[in-house]
Amino acid sequence: AGSFQEAGVIQCAYNLNFPLHTVPASSAQCTAWSAFSVSSPAVVLETVKQAEDRPEAMVVRLYEAHGSTVVAWLQTFLPVKEAMLCDLLEQPLKGGCLPLEPGGVQLSFTPFHLLSLLLVLEL
Secondary structure, three states: OOOHHHHOHHHHHHHHHOOOOOOOOOOOOOOOOOOEEEOOOOEEEEEEEEOOOOOOEEEEEEEEOOOOOEEEEEEEOOOEEEEEEEOOOOOEEEEEEEOOEOOEEEEEEOOOOEEEEEEEEOO
16 A cells, blocks of 8 residues: 555565565574664665675675665674765775764665765774
């Protein structure tokens, strides 16, 4: 019911096309943990991968999926020491350094905009 945004069509499509797979594990109790979270349902975290030329860094790609202008926070529990915008070849953009704040990294999106971030980790 409602618009595709209200109906959660994008999340349902991901659930259908990339179903959760279970793996047998020990019976020890583990607390739930997620490496990343995004504050807006309009922003999809599409890719998390190791950077091609920097073993101490990872690339995170996100896009705005609702056709809206939105500010979202990317939060992580990983030890990030530096965050910067990069191009699709993982080269940092000039003036692309992002401040690390207690709430994570603040990102601004225009409709259907894709952002790639290079996150340098403390090792």
